[in-house]
Each structure stands twice: as structure tokens, then as C-alpha cells.
Amino acid sequence: MAEAARERVWITEVGPRDGLQNETSHVPTEAKVAFIEGLVSAGLPQIEVGSFVHPRWVPQMADTGEVFAQLTRSPSARYVALVPNLRGYDRAHAAGCDAIALFTAASEGFTAKNINMSIDESLAAFARVAERAHADGIAVRGYVSTIFACPYGGRVAPEAVAAVVRRLRDLGCYEISLGDTIGVGTPAEVRRLLEVLLAEAASDDLVMHFHDTWGMAVANVAQSLELGVRRFDASAGGLGGCPYARSATGNVATEDILYLIEHLGYDTGCDLEGVVAASDALAAHLDHPLASRVYRAVAAGGARGAHG
Ligand code: HMG
Ligand code: MG
Numbered sequence: 001m002a003e004a005a006r007e008r009v010w011i012t013e014v015g016p017r018d019g020l021q022n023e024t025s026h027v028p029t030e031a032k033v034a035f036i037e038g039l040v041s042a043g044l045p046q047i048e049v050g051s052f053v054h055p056r057w058v059p060q061m062a063d064t065g066e067v068f069a070q071l072t073r074s075p076s077a078r079y080v081a082l083v084p085n086l087r088g089y090d091r092a093h094a095a096g097c098d099a100i101a102l103f104t105a106a107s108e109g110f111t112a113k114n115i116n117m118s119i120d121e122s123l124a125a126f127a128r129v130a131e132r133a134h135a136d137g138i139a140v141r142g143y144v145s146t147i148f149a150c151p152y153g154g155r156v157a158p159e160a161v162a163a164v165v166r167r168l169r170d171l172g173c174y175e176i177s178l179g180d181t182i183g184v185g186t187p188a189e190v191r192r193l194l195e196v197l198l199a200e201a202a203s204d205d206l207v208m209h210f211h212d213t214w215g216m217a218v219a220n221v222a223q224s225l226e227l228g229v230r231r232f233d234a235s236a237g238g239l240g241g242c243p244y245a246r247s248a249t250g251n252v253a254t255e256d257i258l259y260l261i262e263h264l265g266y267d268t269g270c271d272l273e274g275v276v277a278a279s280d281a282l283a284a285h286l287d288h289p290l291a292s293r294v295y296r297a298v299a300a301g302g303a304r305g306a307h308g
Helices: 015-022 029-041 064-070 086-095 108-115 119-135 158-170 187-197 217-226 254-263 272-283 293-299 303-307
Strands: 010-013 046-051 078-083 099-105 139-145 175-180 206-210 231-234
Touching: 010 254, 015 029, 015 046, 029 046, 029 064, 029 272, 046 064, 064 078, 064 086, 078 086, 078 139, 086 119, 099 108, 099 119, 099 158, 108 119, 108 139, 119 139, 119 158, 139 158, 158 175, 158 187, 187 206, 187 217, 206 217, 217 254, 231 254, 254 272, 254 293, 272 293
Parallel strands: 010 046, 010 231, 046 078, 078 099, 099 139, 139 175, 175 206, 206 231
Antiparallel strands: none
């Protein structure tokens, strides 16, 4: 009997942006390009190449235009650039991105520190950027940071997140990524938030973006899957953090959630060994070991033997 088709889960690779933006060692442009090409070859369908923010604020992203210029692009992937304002949009458009990602937060403290705007100011600025992008045929993704807690303002209510999600949806975002910026959320909070959001948004419009500071990110992905979410951001090797949230560590590792999601019976279209190889090549340019548990297990020769 033919095997039933497995349900698809979509992973957006954010390592080249969210991961690398917080690395202090200099990563050469060529290494970033090879990292991205390796991840796309491994099957990742959407990849955040970098950001067009002020280079003084995030120096590691200063060469994003050059990364775009050097990339050999695959028709199978969508290449995204993070953009805070019109100036960033002009740079991203010139670089030839397929999509931009606009980013704000559910808390005023983080929004002010991160982009020097209030939430209202950011959404007003984004309205102009989104209008230009849509006219130019560039897709628009949205981010809401601090979905559970803000490093400057404490706990965040689900209703505050829902209000920003609504406003990003009104700007025509094709999906909205929900960031647990400082990685404090637990499955109980994931459930509380998603029950509110899924009452008014389709699960396909939402993406979960977990940082793993308190070690809950894989459990949070499992909980989100159970509630119907099929889109996740992740960072190869578990790279990352956020320069404006000092306590944040890396994103949940792409390898770790691939292992989880595939073993739960879903199809990600991604090849774990290919992701590990891309992480491995990048690791040579970093001044610390990679955090991903699955990356380490594969590197030690464990995972394939036991679990095929
Ligand atoms: P500002 O200082 O308020 O900007 O910074 P401004 O509009 O007053 O302009 C000041 C100068 O910056 C001007 O130059 C502008 O041209 C220039 P001058 O006239 O002085 O020579 N400028 C720019 N230059 C290059 N690219 C630009 C740009 N914009 C203005 N795009 C700004 C405001 C948003 C620019 C600044 O705050 C910034 O760059 N912030 C970056 C923040 C960032 O990258 N944070 C990390 C990413 S967010 C994140 O990691 C969270 C996420 O992963 C989700 C989660 O985990 O929760 C997405
Ligand atoms: Mg992030």
C-alpha cells in the first residue's frame, strides 16, 4: 500500500541574520555566502540573508548587500532581508531580495531600544515601506518581538501581541513571525498566546520564532505543532541572540527542530546532514562551539545509527 503523504512543516532559516548579527568574531562575506548556499542546498525554502539596518548598530550585517551580490540563487528558495525603515528598504530593493521582513514588538521598551521608535511610529513607518514593497512586487513579512516578556518592561499580555499582529496583517504581511526574543516562554504560555491568536488568524499566517535561553524552545515548537502551527524560524547550529536583548541566547537550532519535526511524522523537505554540513563549515569562523544538541550528536556519529 502506498504510504500516505506526510503533512508539510515550513522552516525559515534565520541563522545568517539573527544568528550572525550577534557574533563578535569577523565572519568573512564568502563564508556567509557559502553558509546560505549550503542551507538552501539542504532544502530550506526560505532564508533570511541579512539585514539593512544601521551598520553602526549591527556591524556584522554591514556586508548584507555584498552577500546578496555574491549569492548563487536557487529558484527553490525565497531570500528575505530584514528592514527597519525606508532607507533599509531602498538598500534591500537594490540588493534584489524576494521579500523584506519588517520588525516591531509587543512592548514599548524593546521597540525603543531596538529601532528607536514607539510601536505606533514603527507601524506608521512600515505602512509606507509596505506600500512601496508591494508596488515593487516584493513580499512583506512581519515580526512581533517580546511575545511573552520584554527585557525592559516585564511580562507581555497575549492581547498586546494580538493587537500588533492585527496591524501587521492590515499592512499585507504574508506571514507574521512571533518572537520570544529573550527565550523565556514555556509550553503553557505558548498555549495561552496561541489560543488568543488562532481565534482570529489562520495558523498558516503565523510563524513561531523561539530563542532558547531557558532551554524551552524545542518543547515550545512541539506545543505549537500540537496547536496547529506549521511554520517555524530556526537558526542552523543554534547561532544567535539579539544585540538589544543582552540576556537572549540563540534561536532554536534548525538541526534540533528538524529532528523533532521529522520524528513526529511531518515532512520538512530538509536534509539534516546538509544543514549540519553548512553549520560545520561556518563553525570554523566562530570563537565558540555551536549550541545545537543534534548538530553535536550528528558530529559525534550518533543520530543516524540509532534513528535512521
Ligand atoms: P536612528 O538613529 O533613529 O535613525 O536609528 P535615523 O532615522 O535618525 O537616522 C540616523 C542615521 O542613520 C542617518 O544617517 C540615516 O541615513 C541612517 P546620517 O544622516 O546620520 O548619516 N540610517 C540608516 N543607514 C543604513 N541603513 C538604514 C538606516 N536607517 C537610518 N536602514 C534604526 C533607527 C532603525 C536605523 C536603528 O535603530 C537600527 O539600525 N536598528 C537596528 C536594530 C536591529 O538590527 N536589531 C536586531 C534585529 S531585531 C531582532 O533580532 C528580533 C527578531 O529576531 C525577532 C525576535 O527574536 O524577537 C527579528
Ligand atoms: Mg530573533
